[in-house]
Amino acid sequence: xxxxxxxxxxxxxxxxxxxxxxxxxxxxxxxxxxxxxxxxxxxxxxxxxxxxxxxxxxxxxxxxxxxxxxxxxxxxxxxxxxxxxxxxxxxxxxxxxxxxxxxxxxxxxxxxxxxxxxxxxxxxxxxxxxxxxxxxxxxxxxxxxxxxxxxxxxxxxxxxxxxxxxxxxxxxxxxxxxxxxxxxxxxxxxxx
Numbered sequence: 001x002x003x004x005x006x007x008x009x010x011x012x013x014x015x016x017x018x019x020x021x022x023x024x025x026x027x028x029x030x031x032x033x034x035x036x037x038x039x040x041x042x043x044x045x046x047x048x049x050x051x052x053x054x055x056x057x058x059x060x061x062x063x064x065x066x067x068x069x070x071x072x073x074x075x076x077x078x079x080x081x082x083x084x085x086x087x088x089x090x091x092x093x094x095x096x097x098x099x100x101x102x103x104x105x106x107x108x109x110x111x112x113x114x115x116x117x118x119x120x121x122x123x124x125x126x127x128x129x130x131x132x133x134x135x136x137x138x139x140x141x142x143x144x145x146x147x148x149x150x151x152x153x154x155x156x157x158x159x160x161x162x163x164x165x166x167x168x169x170x171x172x173x174x175x176x177x178x179x180x181x182x183x184x185x186x187x188x189x190x191x192x
Contacts, residue, residue: 008189032103035144040149045096048088049159056166059085082167090182093156100148107145111138125190153185160186 014083029036048055057083067077118131160183164170 015186024141027102029106029110032106032145033141035141035189038145039102041099042096047088048092049155052085052089052159052162053166055085056081056163061180074075078167080169082163082170085171086167086170086179089159090179093152093182093186094178096152100145100152103145106147107142111135112141114138115192156182156186182191 025031025041027041027192031041060078063077063081114131114135118128118135121128121131172183174180
């Protein structure tokens with residue numbers, strides 16, 4: 001007798017709980033050149049930032065429950081929850097920045113190749129116009145992908161503000177250089 005399928009995760013639990021079968025997405029040059037796919041991928045990665053307050057609430061509740069059961073390590077429940085969410089944020093920011101940087105490089109390389117081909121082309125006016133249109137399209141794509149770096153800075157700042165409103169006394173440990181780098185970058189709205 002087949003087992004009854006479990007119902008889908010609904011509500012905030014679906015956003016909070018990690019997927020049991022996470023999908024591995026390989027970012028390739030094709031991903032970078034397909035702006036719709038690229039932006040969809042970033043939208044998925046930005047979900048954590050969009051739900052930061054809810055994640056903090058859930059983490060606090062989870063660590064409070066663990067504390068009641070006696071299964072948590074020593075420390076303030078609020079601090080443990082903040083540290084847990086902070087680690088998630090930093091890892092997510094790092095992965096997103098890595099994707100955006102990779103795609104910026106891919107699209108810039110493509111635009112440079114088209115520019116060199118256009119400059120070296122000695123053909124009829126029709127072929128030159130077509131090549132110039134392709135070059136313009138590549139430059140627009142490059143600018144759109146590059147703009148995502150600015151969007152990332154804004155999102156990090158907004159997430160940090162929400163995080164700090166709930167975790168007022170949290171600061172990344174001094175011995176965690178990467179976490180400190182992200183902390184400082186988000187506060188100054190710069191890329192790490």
